Amino acid sequence: MRAAIFRNGQIVVDHLPEPKPGAGQVLVKSLACGICGSDLHARQHAYRMADLAKHTGRQPMDLSRDIVFGHEFCCEVLDHGPATERKLEPGTRVCSIPALITAEGPRGIGYSNDHVGAYAERMLLSEALLLEVPNGLAAEHAALTEPLAVGVHAVAKANIRGDEVPLVIGCGPVGLAVIAALKIKGIGPIIAADYSPKRRALAERLGADVVVDPAKSQPYQTWAEHAQMTSEQKAARPPFQAWLPALKPALIFECVGIPGLIQQVFEGAPRDARIVVVGVCMETDRSEPMLGILKELNVQYVLGYTPEEYAWSLRLIAEGQVDAASLVTGQIGIDGVAQAFADLANPEQHTKIIVEPWR
Amino acid sequence: MRAAIFRNGQIVVDHLPEPKPGAGQVLVKSLACGICGSDLHARQHAYRMADLAKHTGRQPMDLSRDIVFGHEFCCEVLDHGPATERKLEPGTRVCSIPALITAEGPRGIGYSNDHVGAYAERMLLSEALLLEVPNGLAAEHAALTEPLAVGVHAVAKANIRGDEVPLVIGCGPVGLAVIAALKIKGIGPIIAADYSPKRRALAERLGADVVVDPAKSQPYQTWAEHAQMTSEQKAARPPFQAWLPALKPALIFECVGIPGLIQQVFEGAPRDARIVVVGVCMETDRSEPMLGILKELNVQYVLGYTPEEYAWSLRLIAEGQVDAASLVTGQIGIDGVAQAFADLANPEQHTKIIVEPWR
Numbered sequence: 001m002r003a004a005i006f007r008n009g010q011i012v013v014d015h016l017p018e019p020k021p022g023a024g025q026v027l028v029k030s031l032a033c034g035i036c037g038s039d040l041h042a043r044q045h046a047y048r049m050a051d052l053a054k055h056t057g058r059q060p061m062d063l064s065r066d067i068v069f070g071h072e073f074c075c076e077v078l079d080h081g082p083a084t085e086r087k088l089e090p091g092t093r094v095c096s097i098p099a100l101i102t103a104e105g106p107r108g109i110g111y112s113n114d115h116v117g118a119y120a121e122r123m124l125l126s127e128a129l130l131l132e133v134p135n136g137l138a139a140e141h142a143a144l145t146e147p148l149a150v151g152v153h154a155v156a157k158a159n160i161r162g163d164e165v166p167l168v169i170g171c172g173p174v175g176l177a178v179i180a181a182l183k184i185k186g187i188g189p190i191i192a193a194d195y196s197p198k199r200r201a202l203a204e205r206l207g208a209d210v211v212v213d214p215a216k217s218q219p220y221q222t223w224a225e226h227a228q229m230t231s232e233q234k235a236a237r238p239p240f241q242a243w244l245p246a247l248k249p250a251l252i253f254e255c256v257g258i259p260g261l262i263q264q265v266f267e268g269a270p271r272d273a274r275i276v277v278v279g280v281c282m283e284t285d286r287s288e289p290m291l292g293i294l295k296e297l298n299v300q301y302v303l304g305y306t307p308e309e310y311a312w313s314l315r316l317i318a319e320g321q322v323d324a325a326s327l328v329t330g331q332i333g334i335d336g337v338a339q340a341f342a343d344l345a346n347p348e349q350h351t352k353i354i355v356e357p358w359r
Numbered sequence: 360m361r362a363a364i365f366r367n368g369q370i371v372v373d374h375l376p377e378p379k380p381g382a383g384q385v386l387v388k389s390l391a392c393g394i395c396g397s398d399l400h401a402r403q404h405a406y407r408m409a410d411l412a413k414h415t416g417r418q419p420m421d422l423s424r425d426i427v428f429g430h431e432f433c434c435e436v437l438d439h440g441p442a443t444e445r446k447l448e449p450g451t452r453v454c455s456i457p458a459l460i461t462a463e464g465p466r467g468i469g470y471s472n473d474h475v476g477a478y479a480e481r482m483l484l485s486e487a488l489l490l491e492v493p494n495g496l497a498a499e500h501a502a503l504t505e506p507l508a509v510g511v512h513a514v515a516k517a518n519i520r521g522d523e524v525p526l527v528i529g530c531g532p533v534g535l536a537v538i539a540a541l542k543i544k545g546i547g548p549i550i551a552a553d554y555s556p557k558r559r560a561l562a563e564r565l566g567a568d569v570v571v572d573p574a575k576s577q578p579y580q581t582w583a584e585h586a587q588m589t590s591e592q593k594a595a596r597p598p599f600q601a602w603l604p605a606l607k608p609a610l611i612f613e614c615v616g617i618p619g620l621i622q623q624v625f626e627g628a629p630r631d632a633r634i635v636v637v638g639v640c641m642e643t644d645r646s647e648p649m650l651g652i653l654k655e656l657n658v659q660y661v662l663g664y665t666p667e668e669y670a671w672s673l674r675l676i677a678e679g680q681v682d683a684a685s686l687v688t689g690q691i692g693i694d695g696v697a698q699a700f701a702d703l704a705n706p707e708q709h710t711k712i713i714v715e716p717w718r
Contacts (some may be wrong), residue, residue: 290408
């Protein structure tokens with residue numbers, strides 16, 4: 001079969017052997033797979049990624065061998081392996097968290113030497129993890145389940161009490177997913193910042209109440225304007241807090257993931273802010289712990305989602321509660337993947353490019 | 360009056376004008392004042408401290424003018440200013456959070472050009488903030504209220520649920536206060552790590568159940584040995600977590616405050632650990648956000664305490680619930696402050712040196 005392969009630091013197209021489903025596994029056709037920012041990061045920082053995996057008990061990638069990315073997918077059932085229940089017939093469209101249950105335990109799909117991701121024509125999934133795509137949802141929209149789940153998880157990990165005013169820094173696919181998840185939770189007003197007009201328009205479409213161009217105004221200033229306490233809230237504060245600025249709790253989502261961003265958030269954040277780091281920064285970063293201390297900041301790093309959050313995200317898209325379609329800005333075949341990695345650098349041109357390996 | 364003054368980057372002894380109590384203020388005699396690690400940091404990193412204050416709306420210190428440190432104090436009432444209720448007679452021993460209520464709002468005591476700390480013979484306090492020292496508690500032990508409150512606050516900010524196993528990194532006065540506060544909360548077993556045998560002995564005295572010499576064994580390994588889930592806890596895990604190591608939640612207190620420590624904690628911490636940063640690192644630090652992300656770590660930076668936490672800490676010492684006396688390793692006069700700053704570098708020799716300006 002054909003696949004877009006990460007080989008020697010580049011994306012190349014080549015043939016790979018057909019995958020053979022093991023016990024409990026299903027052979028599927030990749031219908032649609034989003035290109036994730038993490039794939040771009042992984043191509044650029046593959047050695048660091050492999051190195052860091054050691055600290056976390058994860059299986060590090062062997063960069064001397066082929067890897068097929070692609071973990072935001074919607075597939076079609078082709079064939080069942082041994083020891084399967086076969087409840088979903090061939091032709092059924094399915095989604096799954098990007099994990100494969102093997103005899104050695106669960107293994108990731110998409111950043112693995114052994115389990116190809118959905119930039120290949122065919123791949124293996126675990127029958128036990130399959131979710132049937134509901135409501136005749138198009139495959140390219142069902143493929144957005146995974147990035148939406150990242151936002152849903154980030155919001156879940158924020159331990160929201162209900163009185164927070166959120167600020168989303170960066171409106172790429174991750175920031176947009178966070179905005180959608182906040183909107184569904186009914187938390188607001190949602191303030192969102194991005195330099196790109198296209199991304200700010202998308203942020204509004206997905207639920208941002210106020211958008212900020214950081215080139216024109218300070219996001220934290222705009223946030224503060226929309227986070228003033230009510231007079232009841234002011235009166236309810238303990239006496240020793242009465243001299244502090246009367247602001248509602250800040251909940252800041254860092255959705256950019258480049259070095260320096262966390263320090264920037266530390267500088268701009270108000271006292272007692274909670275910061276959820278959703279952007280994946282793969283480089284060593286520098287920051288002033290003293291700023292965190294003086295402001296008593298809380299930083300929650302997040303990654304991935306639970307199977308329940310993933311399943312809920314698929315329903316949110318299928319029920320039209322999240323306008324996933326608006327994120328898709330390009331659909332390409334296997335031969336277009338390398339160019340798409342470059343094209344994604346321009347936020348005015350692209351938000352989410354979908355790989356359709358059957359094209 | 361005489362005072363140990365921070366002037367041109369050094370601690371010098373000189374005379375200063377007598378303070379005059381304003382409205383609501385009380386003139387007090389400094390009986391005893393602990394030398395805090397933050398004072399040592401402030402002397403070394405004064406310019407950075409002043410610079411960082413700008414980001415947090417605090418009044419920055421003017422380093423061209425005199426500053427008198429000393430914020431861990433017990434005092435004796437001497438005289439009342441105008442508009443005071445005079446409930447506490449001259450001669451009464453009092454503690455207070457190191458803040459002065461002025462016409463311009465509350466102002467810090469001890470890192471200020473205008474309000475001298477307790478390394479001076481006399482100083483001003485706000486009558487409304489005074490707490491009478493109970494139970495005939497000695498002044499040098501009442502002075503430990505402030506550092507204990509730092510530990511009490513750090514534990515309060517950790518949002519303890521009850522099933523965590525704490526690991527305290529660093530058993531200086533801050534780490535010891537955290538250990539005491541954890542013990543009072545009944546959280547354990549408490550694992551504590553320090554290179555110094557003296558400090559490890561103190562950690563045990565204040566409530567640590569297991570102490571680790573990081574030169575001999577890995578603190579995170581020791582922690583894991585004491586944090587194994589019970590079989591009930593293992594069985595209660597959601598299925599998608601069943602493949603993770605069966606460890607109780609980790610609650611790590613970083614009580615060292617030097618560059619590189621947070622990265623070290625990031626490397627050693629287990630998945631989902633909560634890290635409370637109590638150590639005050641005043642330098643720029645480097646860390647790998649990716650480690651935080653892969654492990655979904657939470658970092659809570661903390662500073663200070665509430666007036667309630669401070670008052671409770673005084674009661675804990677007065678009631679003998681915390682063995683504060685064991686921390687005091689030296690008592691000096693104003694002329695000994697400069698030497699004491701140097702002596703505190705040796706953890707075998709000193710834990711807490713008390714300045715008694717009347718000596």
